Amino acid sequence: MSRTHTRRPDRRGPVSTGEFWEWWGERLRDGGFLVERIPFDGLESWSFDPATGNLGHASGRFFTVEGLQVREGAREAWSQPVIHQPEIGVLGILVKEFDGVLHFLMQAKMEPGNVNTLQLSPTVQATRSNYTQVHQGAGTKYLDRFVGPGRGQVLVDVLQSEQGAWFWRKRNRNMVVLATDDVPLEEDFCWVSPAQIRELTLRDNIVNMDARTVLSCMPFALPDEAEVQGGGTFRDALVRSYQYRSEEGGGGALHTPGEILSWFNEAKTRIDWTARLVPMNDVGGWTRDGWEIADAAAENFRIIAVRVEAGTREVAGWTQPLLHPRGEGRAVFLARAVDGVVHLLVRARPEYGLMDQVEMAPTVHLHPGQGLGDVPEPMVREALLAGGSTTRYDQVLSEEGGRFHHALTRYQVVEVGEDFPLDVPPQFCWMTVRQLTDLLRHGHYLNIEARSLLTCLYGLW
Secondary structure: OOOOOOOOOOOOOOOOHHHHHHHHHHHHHHOOOEEEEEOHHHOOOEEEOOOOOOEEEOOOOOOEEEEEEEEEOOEEEEEEEEEEOOOOEEEEEEEEEEOOEEEEEEEEEEOOOOOOOEEEEOOEEEOHHHHOOOOOOOOOOOHHHOOOOOOOEEEEEEEEEOOOOOEOOOEEEEEEEEOOOOOOOOOOEEEEOHHHHHHHOOOOOOEOHHHHHHHHHOOOOOOOHHHOOOOOOHHHHHHHHHHOOOOOOEOOEOOOHHHHHHHHHHHHHOOOOEEEEEOHHHOOOEEEOOOOEEEOOOOOOEEEEEEEEOOOOOOOEEEEEEEEOOOEEEEEEEEEEEOOEEEEEEEEEEOOOOOOOEEEEOOEEEOOOOOHHHOOOHHHHHHOOOOOOEEEEEEEEEOOOOOEOOOEEEEEEEEOOOOOOOOOOOOEEEEEHHHHHHHOOOOOOEOHHHHHHHHHHHHHO
16 A cells, blocks of 8 residues: 655644644545454454354464353353453553653554544554564554663553453553653654643544553643632632642541542452353353344444554554444543532442452443433432533543444533532542542552543643
């Protein structure tokens, strides 16, 4: 496939917003992108194991589609397909200071499952199979900045989970690395400022899921008290929420870190189920034909196959399976100002595919096909009805486009009033933004939807 090269000559450092969109349009035009659905027998190097029914690659790498079985005591509760990708990939953002401001080296990356093809991704977004070149394609650009002896100063390095409903114990290495030398700029990459990142999170389907999870772990410069104007607005209360964590109670936070960890551990002890991988042939209620694996009720996701062409990727063309949700999900943090400090209502949420079974999640997380009637708590459900609250953030964002096909989630931050109780059921806890971001120095605390929403919050101050 031929490819037109239209490198801008002045993109070695910061760019204006107009220049960014000019570069973005060039990358979209020059990509030569094509994604088409194909039958399973059109997959190349992928096949169903005749003994297990699992769908895997001939190399034994990348990922497999297997069965997940959930048991309550001695009884099987239900089962479903799940993506099993045991290797740990790298999601890394390279940062560099320009005129005293850290900028992020971001990539315009095509993923076959993206609803709009191209989205803004980390500098490096690669599975181990990809960056060890199992696909026999080109090497991963800038990988040496994150692994090996020549890498830069590491600011963030933490293993974080991904969707526990669709992955089996999936983790990626979230990294931020500081460059102090000159960085040669490849054509699919651009330096982006924090202010531009905040602006881009206010647009649908631009900042991809992998960028959102790394950015949530990024130690942004915290707002100081001088940025609080008058003290009465939601923004002022949000700025204070970035400041307060409260080691001993008071000081703006409802709970101390010790109280939060005790609440979280208590939630884990309430788990009374187990989950395990099983052969796809043992998954009940799901059928396979030549085009998809689907549940009999047609209410859940499907597994499909696609053929891909992309002139900007390490391999120009390939085929693969994708998980295709039916409809749009929803993830909502309820927010309430308490003594002038925004608190988020955090849920301890079990998910069957999580390594640690439970992680901290938004107040509400609805999978595609679910609605407000599936929210069990009346006080939460009523807060989301029109007229009962103020929506501060509301954008539709894509989930991981390398494994999911057109997986969209409506992300919201909804402010509730003083009539919403501070005394909440045991699965919930009020926390400041600072308390949540402090936990991101460690893995297995905040789930992927919570991390996405924390990144989106940056756009509100």
